[in-house]
Amino acid sequence: MTGHTELAKRFGTPSYVYDLDRVAAAKRDLFAALPDEVDVFYAVKANPHPEIVREMGVAQERGGARRRGCRAEISSVGELTAVLDAGLDAAEVLYTGPGKTDEEIAEALARGVRLFSVESLGDLRHIGAVGVRLGVVADCLLRVNSVSASASTSIRMTGVPSQFGFDSETLPALRDELTGVAGTTVAGLHFFPLSNSADEPSLIAEFQHTIALAAQLQDELGVAFRFVDIGGGFAAPYAVIGERPVYGALRAALAESLDTHFPGWRDGGPRIACESGRYLVADSGTLLVGVVNLKESRGRRFVILDGGINSFGGMSGLGRILPVSVRPYETGAPHEQLASLVGPLCTPGDILGRDIELPALAPGDTVAIPNAGSYGVTASLLMFLGRPAPAEIVVRGPEVVSASRIQHTRDYELGRGL
Incomplete structure (x- = not known):
């Protein structure tokens, strides 16, 4: 790689240097840590640079097989533009966030987005109303704010009052309202229980807890989920000297837990996804x-x-x-x-x-x-x-x-x- 001192002299400071070979290596490591059937969403908020986003969408070889690149998780139409400009497919995008406006939803639907994470009944109804007006149906994942958690360390994202997600204990009573919103279908669930997990055992335990809860909610809602995003929590050093971890036990532990709770997952019943930002680009x-x-x-x-x-x-x-x-x-x-x-x-x-x-x-x-x-x-x-x-x-x-x-x-x- 061109020396950083040379780059600083050539382009001045402050300046960021992004190494696409490091992005590709992180993506390979994350794919290797997950079962082959699991999709990976790249959280574009981590770094929306066009070259980074484009690299995320590139397919990779693993064990003689070709595995497709990352899908995109976005929270604005600005990020959607970055994703589409980088050549990724709108039909593969997950649109998230607690404050989606009617105008943003309409633009996303018009540009081909069909998968949304919804934070509340009101959010679901907004998406449905726009979908009816445009004559389209949006697949919606109910984001879950779990009442309990496994990991006691790391950055907790659930278990407290929050603008993010449905409180898990309230979902069964909302079943009829959730499944009756025109312009939408409840396709599954979206979890994001923690960020930057302290260690691999904590990460595995949190995923196991999430998968068990997802299966429980499927039974309570009486809806056969087509898609379950079990979130992330993959760690990486941030602005400090250190090495990104490689997860050696996660792949087998995830497969075992999914086999127990969702026996048809290997054939897409439901499709399983994880998401990551920091791990892939830090x-x-x-x-x-x-x-x-x-x-x-x-x-x-x-x-x-x-x-x-x-x-x-x-x-x-x-x-x-x-x-x-x-x-x-x-x-x-x-x-x-x-x-x-x-x-x-x-x-x-x-x-x-x-x-x-x-x-x-x-x-x-x-x-x-x-x-x-x-x-x-x-x-x-x-x-x-x-x-x-x-x-x-x-x-x-x-x-x-x-x-x-x-x-x-x-x-x-x-x-x-x-």
């Missing part, structure tokens, strides 16, 4: 940032960069991913100081790490944040202070596939004629 990305200045204040050191939370992570600004790991690129210098890593914005919240170990740095150096391929540019405070978006450089081996930058523009067409 380790493909490196954020290169330039050191602008060094400063000491009342006994503390600060390294000031040309990119902060405007370049990496509105989530970082919320304290979700502090602290990051940083190393100088291609120098191998040891860690020599504790300092806070801060960006260029006029806010004390522009901090990527407080009192973290850093190498000896000087203005003009380039440092790198590893495992930054997910929740980067589009999860950042791009518009704040009007600073340019970071460059995004896509490589495959030694080749630079593309280099681009998101531009901020204002469209006055909305008010034309006032």
Whole structure:
């Protein structure tokens, strides 16, 4: 691969470098960890870059057999456009999210989307009303907010009051209302109980719990499900030094649990899917940032960069991913100081790490944040202070596939004629 220092000099900083070979490797590892019959949805919110999305849709060889690429899970018509522009099929898309408007639903249906995750009876009725108006029927997966869970660690996504999903204990009483919404069919269930599982046993236990609950709800609702999305939770280091895990026991454990609870699953009764974002793209990305200045204040050191939370992570600004790991690129210098890593914005919240170990740095150096391929540019405070978006450089081996930058523009067409 072209050296990061060379890329930083050529395209400037801050800049992201995405390695498509790493994306392909993550996809191979995830496919290998799952039974061959299980579909994989790529959560486009993790990284909607066109080259990344296109790579997700590419079929791969495994054990002499050809396995199709990832399907797309989206939450907006903007993401739908990115998916279609990358050449993926709208009929293979899952549209999710708690705030779908009638206009968004209509556009998605008009462009060929037929599978929706629904969060509530009201959400289902919105989709049905638009479907009736357009003369189409949408397959809907009832997203489930389970009353209980298996894993006690990781980031919990169920078991609490939430805008996401039907409370599992309420579904049986809603059966007649759910199955009677014109313009829709209840095709199955959608789960997403946790994110970034702490370890493989926790991940397996959560999937086993989900599969058992899905079978129970099928019996209680009296509906033969055609599709069950059992969610994700696959882990990956995020903005810190580390390796993405490889799951060796998951494949057999999933197959055993599905054989027990859904004996026809291997023949598509129901079709089973998982979903992933971070696992598939995190380790493909490196954020290169330039050191602008060094400063000491009342006994503390600060390294000031040309990119902060405007370049990496509105989530970082919320304290979700502090602290990051940083190393100088291609120098191998040891860690020599504790300092806070801060960006260029006029806010004390522009901090990527407080009192973290850093190498000896000087203005003009380039440092790198590893495992930054997910929740980067589009999860950042791009518009704040009007600073340019970071460059995004896509490589495959030694080749630079593309280099681009998101531009901020204002469209006055909305008010034309006032």
